[in-house]
Amino acid sequence: MLKDGERLDELFRESMQIIQSRSVFSFSVDALLLADFTKITKRDKKIMDLCSGNGIIPLLLSHRTSLPIDAVEIQEVLVDMAERSFDLNEKSSMLTIHNIDIKNIKSHFEHSSYDVITVNPPYFTNDQPLKTLGPHSIARHEVMIDLEGIIAAARYLIKNKGRLYMVHRAERSEEVTYQLMQNGFRVKKKQFVYNDPASRTAMFVVLEAAFHSQAYVDILQPFYIYGPDNKYSKAMLEVYYG
Secondary structure, three states: OOOOOEEEEEEOOOOEEEEEEOOOOOOOHHHHHHHHHOOOOOOOOOEEEEOOOOOHHHHHHHOOOOOOEEEEOOOHHHHHHHHHHHHHOOOOOOEEEEOOOHHHHHHOOOOOOEEEEEEOOOOEOOOOOOOOOOHHHHHHEOOOOOHHHHHHHHHHHEEEEEEEEEEEEHHHHHHHHHHHHHOOEEEEEEEEEEOOOOOOOOOEEEEEEEEOOOOOOEEOOOEEOEOOOOOEOHHHHHHHHO
């Protein structure tokens, strides 16, 4: 099951394991927060995860639903790891990851076919310095696709009134909102994530946006990863362990 340099990491709340490797980008706390923020209703029928990496979001969501979940990832090595993680956790019948470029999404999927879309996209624009040109930079920087392209793909895939869940860097939150509105989405919920209560600025923003909705945005209470004692906050412990 494991190849050279790979390891198994625990997903404690879900009682699952995921294959990871130092040679490629591994998931971090933002993926856990996005999955926790994502809501799945009884009316939903299909879910899509864009920029899926090693399949962490589909695995986390599969603990809460039996709905089929598709995922898209451009890096073949990550797709291979995800497929083995799905098999390891006996989720291959409901989780499918596709090794394709998001820019070619129209050639592989039907228009307006997903109720829920999740995405943990590359955070940094190409005019920000790249330390390396490798798998890590593709995951972190908009080398292969930018924010506008990702949201355009989501617009093609989403059903009317469908919901898009995204995590992004807090400093780009206004740009995210603008691009969503330009593509027919309306932000319904937004939560800023801080390292701890003493932090002066937020690290991340997680949000829910609905397609062709006129809803107004609810700004939720801040989420703190750590408490004043430099230990995980109660909210973060719930994300990790339930």
